[in-house]
Amino acid sequence: MKGAILKVTENVANPIINFLEKGLDKKCFDAVLIPVKVPVGNSFAWVLIQNKSLLEDANPLPPVMPVQGAKALSSITRMGKTNKKIAAIMRPCEVRAAVELSKLEQVNLENIFLISIDCPGVLPLKDYLERPEEAMDKFNEILLGACPERSRRAQNDIEWGNESTRPACQVCDKFVGTDLGFCQSDLHIGILGTKDKNIFLIPNNEKGKSILNKMDIEAEKSMDNWEKKAKELMEVRKKKKKEVQERLKFKVMGIDNLLDVFSNCINCHNCRSACPICYCRQCYFESEKMKLPSDDYLMRAKSKGALRFLPDTLLFHLGRMTHMSLSCVGCGACEDACPMSIDVAQIFSFVADNSQGLFNYIPGKNAEEPLSLRIYKEDEFHEVET
């Protein structure tokens, strides 16, 4: 694997911002879609920047993910391709969601440069908003964990994906934006495995190479260090994921367990609104079809003895699961959005891993690979035959 090396000046963000400024100067792209800290408050929002000077406030790697990047990209390109070129700086799970949505024509990638960054995970939104400064420090520590030499503390105990990040992030094994992470950005920015103050630019395809070419950046340096570190960390994550899912399996197996898991649910459907993949204009569970006459409920109450309201909570989750699990990228946005702290992302990722395994399909890996349910194979799933 070959790439270019950028020098880090103050922090990891600086060289990236400089790179983007240069990209705008050289007309590699005409605008940048990037998280920017909101002026009042502590959160971050996606901002489409055309004025170079405004890039100063941008943070390519914010500590939280209030809105999944693919949703932002979808709002921009849903009605068709953009006439100007946009560089979108996103986390790998956001890139994968964007690629997945492009298969459903919800994102048009034609004039978009997808630029991904090694993702250290994000902090739970709630934790961050409670004590923003403390959380920011914590996040910076994690970030520095990528390059042990630069950390102020002894590094061994600080691994990426430590306990302060979201549970979904802690078990994510697709946190890099190259083939290694089953992700197809055009250009990936590596921050793992740097010995001195460097970050890496890794073009994944011709589109990515063309940006570097235009900026006269040679991408001929070996990326072995980055790759080695990424692979190491990936192994750790995979192991952890396996352990976590092994435990989760018993928690969610069977209808009774599921009822328990979702018993806190208040039917707010925030998970659905936050999900980048939930592409429906109107959710079936919010449609007229789910509005039943009172007699029906009385009848159900009669047959069960009692009926909980709001109704059909578990049905909603199961319905959503069957609907989107083949495209679920495991970004964790749903769990962040849950006011009742249900492990919704972990459960969905677990189911998604299994259902995607059946089709040997990894969402967002490749824009050319058709959606599993959109192709017909004559010879499959003999186990469901009678």
Add this chain to the structure above:
Amino acid sequence: MDNGNILVIGAGVAGINASLSLADSGRKVYLVEQTSYIGGTVIKFEKVFSNMECATCMVAPKQQELLAKENIELFTISEVLKVEGSLGNFVVKVKKKARYVDLKACIGCSACFEPCPVSVKNEFEEGLSERKAIYIPCPGALPNIPAIDTENCVRFNGKDCKLCKEACMFEAIDFEQKDEEIELKVGAIVVATGFSSFDPKEIPKYGYKKFSDVYSALEFERMFASNGPTTGEIKLRNGESPKSVAIVHCVGREEKGYCSAICCMNSLKFVHYLKEKLPDVKISEFCSDLCIPGKSYEKFYEQTKTMGVDIIRFEDIEIKEEGKGISVKYKTDTKGSSLPVDMVILSTAIEPKKDASKLAKILGISQDEHGFFAEKHSEIASVDTSTEGIFIVGCAQDPKDIQNSVAQSEAAVGKILSRGT
């Protein structure tokens, strides 16, 4: 003005198809069918090659459309007695035999079968099962209205039996019905009378009717049919499942002097039938030349080969007794051999309908050397006959598969509507 009405003889798949298209164009169609049901030979099949589609399900919509069509008048259990006149002005005499069941009153509930004291071999099932004297040929037959077979009904043989009438809640059974002779005026005639199957008894070496487990292709079709005598179970006469089956191609080809075109594919289809029900059965296909023309058939052959079948090219063949069972004694171009099997299926040739010559005389059209109706010109006018206004379609003209039969039926429609007869 010339008469625009059309007579179609034979309600098999070709006749039905021609009638529907002609009716769609606004013509009045008289459809005369010899038997009590419509659908012809195709509805005896469980599945058709090469897409293995369910045959009855395939034809049922057409049958139902036909029965519901306002400008098609269907005469079942009927035959054409006399035809006079010429293109545009034929006068046809049809004998409409009594069904003894009122088509309008009967709802097809089948309550009348049970009490009938008569039991005879069911010819629709190739004699593999029995039926009553009031009967429908098989479950699902259309129109779903029974008929009384006066040859076997005891009432029509001197006894005062009215058990069926008593069982009917709809007063649909009418012993007073009489055969009628009807005169029709039509402008053109489509002959779609289909074919008969060669009787393998004519060639003793096949051991047909001598050995109990030697079956004709149609017998095997009915055995596999889910609405047939065994409800689809493939069984030997002793009730056991066969462990080995031989399928013999070209039965009667030499005697008839032509290749019947569909038997190779039909025989390959039997491999699918057998393997579906008896995955471990050993199958040997004895063929001479494989005749599987067309874009889709070789694919089917290749697929069939992967299911596990021995394909043996024979020059001579004989079914013999061996111990308690039977064996196929055969000669290839290099050696002679013998193969003991539990069951033999004979792929019989297609031959002209038994009464083809009678109909040819009535219609005033000629037959070829084999007895099929002769077309006007084998290359460029295969649905026309020497008599203008009389058309021949389907296997009445030449052995062919369903696709080509249907195409010919549409071709006759094209000819009729084009000349505006």
Add this chain to the structure above:
Amino acid sequence: MVEKIGVYVCECGPNIADNVDIDKVMETISSLPGVEVVERHKLLCSQNGKKFLKESIQEHGLTRIVVAACSPKQHEVTFMKVCEEAGINPYLFQLTNIREQCAWIITDKELATERAIRYIRAALRRVPFHRDLAKKEIETNPDVLVIGGGIAGMEASLLLAGGDRKIYLIEKTDVLGGKVKELDKLLPRMESSLNIISQKIQEVEQSEDIKVYTKSEVEEVLGFLGNFVVKVKIGENKELELRVGAIVVATGFSMFDLKQLPRYGYGQYDNVYTALEFEKMNIDGKILLKDGKPPKSIGIIHCVGREERGYCSGVCCMYCLKFANYIKSKLPDADVSEFYQELSIPGKAHQKFYEDTKAKGVNFIRYDEVEVMDKGIKYKTESGEEKTSSVDMVVLAPAIEPSGDTGKLAEMLRVSQGDGGFFQEEHPKLAPVSTSMEGIFIAGCTQGPKNIPESIVQAQAVAGRILSSLIPGKKLELEVKTSEISEALCIGCQTCLEVCTYGAIYFDEMKRVSVVNEVLCRGCGNCVGSCPSGAASVKHFTTTQLHQEVVEALR
């Protein structure tokens, strides 16, 4: 508005009455909301029953009807007609099956009664969600475009031309006649091919209704049955726009390219000819070697390219036998050998031709593998023996394949290609000359390899289809239960476009939503099943209707 629903329970003589407690059914049903009237009848499908039903509907001013009787297959149409006569839209009626799916299969009367009630309740729950559906008709253009001026295209044109419609016959080359024109004699009677084809060409050229465009090609096809708009390119730079109601594709075939298979020595050795080259030689009158001498021995090789193409072309065996006859009549002493694999000579007239040919002293050699060498043919028999036969001329019978522009045309016409790349017929048995695109028909070798009589039959069949369905002055009745796609719910993913076999869905680029063309839609529901966002539904089978019915059935 509150619906006034009438429920009619048919006793079907003893069929339902014996096994379902109809009194109990009526009692239970009559207390349900919306039910205006519940009646029973001995046999609703009888004249009496229909009259009763009609009068009852009118008397009670019903807005929805539920009939509990037999299978919809049996009498749905019957009762829909009654509704129409009673002045109520027939789609506001529902037939629920308490005979086949209840009385006939459940032996316990109590259970059957309970089940019947359940079915009727489900129907009752469904009908308020039914909508008036109206029959629609469109004007049609009876004119026809025929693509391909071979024997099939000409035959179709001639039959279609009857004075009341115009036929446009488009031919790519500069002459009519197609491949038949390149043949010397026709099987099995060995008549001159030229005589027959010339007569057809003359008839076509003399017909006032047929307009022939040679050196022409179809450029673009828009529209649908009854209303196609076709752009045709004539010669180098002329363009023409035609409006037609139907299109016949009769573009024939190409011969398998022998250069792909060097083992046949074509183009490598002298005196190795293709079937059409050999026909040409016979049309010209003499069978001669390159050096001008008559050949002493000729090998005719069957099944060239069969394995590669994956199908038997069906016609080669017979014309190879014809070639032996050509040779025997011109060079009686020449040695002729037919190298074949499987002799495919179906039909009543062909075996005799084969036997007659054999009797003329033609050798028949079955090969397993074959290779053409300089002045000889090397072959392996089925039993594995390797042999060589010396010949001074070789004639090859190459497989028939779809003509070169089939792919382009298929895309333009939105008709799919099936086995072997030939045009896919609508149904391999029952609809061999129509396609999944209504109004587009196929005839001859464009549908699959076939001989001349079969091609002509297909051409006549196409004429039959068109003459019986596209009648001048007659409007076209459209499918009522078509699909519809909600603009509000469609996410624009275009999955439905891929699964629609009838090409009935197009994409509105401005609104970014899929739209159904009701003229082409046949309501199969493929789009509904594949729509990921629940935007597609089929009228009369909407999700709401089904949902309501199922919810109630499972209560």
